[in-house]
Amino acid sequence: MKISVCGKGGSGKSAIVTLLAKGMQQRGYQALVVDSDESNLGLYRMLGFDRAPVPLMELVGGKKSLKQKMSQPEVLAQAEIWLKDIPPEYMVERDGIGLVAIGKIMQSLEGCACPMGVLSREFLKKLRLKEAEVAIVDMEAGVEHFGRGVETSIDSVLVVVEPSFDSLEIAERIKDLAIGSGVNNTWVVLNKVASEEMDSSLRKELRKRNMDAIGSIYYDLEIFQASLEGHPLGKGRAAEETVRILDRLLAQAKLKVQVRH
Numbered sequence: 001m002k003i004s005v006c007g008k009g010g011s012g013k014s015a016i017v018t019l020l021a022k023g024m025q026q027r028g029y030q031a032l033v034v035d036s037d038e039s040n041l042g043l044y045r046m047l048g049f050d051r052a053p054v055p056l057m058e059l060v061g062g063k064k065s066l067k068q069k070m071s072q073p074e075v076l077a078q079a080e081i082w083l084k085d086i087p088p089e090y091m092v093e094r095d096g097i098g099l100v101a102i103g104k105i106m107q108s109l110e111g112c113a114c115p116m117g118v119l120s121r122e123f124l125k126k127l128r129l130k131e132a133e134v135a136i137v138d139m140e141a142g143v144e145h146f147g148r149g150v151e152t153s154i155d156s157v158l159v160v161v162e163p164s165f166d167s168l169e170i171a172e173r174i175k176d177l178a179i180g181s182g183v184n185n186t187w188v189v190l191n192k193v194a195s196e197e198m199d200s201s202l203r204k205e206l207r208k209r210n211m212d213a214i215g216s217i218y219y220d221l222e223i224f225q226a227s228l229e230g231h232p233l234g235k236g237r238a239a240e241e242t243v244r245i246l247d248r249l250l251a252q253a254k255l256k257v258q259v260r261h
Ligand SMILES: Nc1ncnc2c1ncn2[C@@H]1O[C@H](COP(=O)(O)OP(=O)(O)OP(=O)(O)O)[C@@H](O)[C@H]1O
Pocket: 008, 009, 010, 011, 012, 013, 014, 015, 016, 037, 040, 140, 141, 191, 192, 193, 217, 218, 219, 220, 221, 223, 224, 225, 227, 228, 238
């Protein structure tokens, strides 16, 4: 399964990607996290790695060369990419969780992020997963990635909604864009919920927009503290809530809990 985690900027996508990857690992899956956010650098820290992987953009000669190749039908030489084919410097890996990054904007005036969009789309299309493997994509904020077609080979989209009008509005647009991209499942998860009252108001707002939440993750001081200090996420209430949500997702996607060898 290839699942992309989308939503408004700052809604908690990277935190939830991290907790989902850890939950997948607990359920016996090999989780490949794909960092498709060209701005934020800290996902490797949230996941507990001590270095970031070399971006896949370097595998195709860097941004300049990628830009030149964009007029060609394909930018990656391989027809299929299996996890074992990814060179070690491009994937950091430990205990059933791997992390690859598409590319980062590091310099001023280096141009737009379109080449990264092209590479994300092609990498995800060519990525081949075995039965016990899942890819979880940490998307950039907003909806531009839909315009770039990054979701065309994604099976499921998980939209993170925080308690704000904009976040609800973006979720509604993502739901429609996901349908347009041929995605099978679109799920909504509420994040940073502060009380049961807030949870029911948010669910009411979702229903007005013909959406339903598959679960809620409450505001969790451990996430706040770990993010502030650049420490790994993984313990506490939000982690437990994410695993419960994950079990619902796996059941709906008809995937089994795996026994990893
Ligand atoms: N359940 C939660 N409880 C408390 N704080 C949270 C929770 N989820 C996320 N946060 C905090 O919200 C901030 C944004 O989280 P995160 O970086 O995961 O969001 P994002 O959607 O990936 O942001 P961006 O759009 O910049 O990539 C972080 O400081 C994080 O600690």
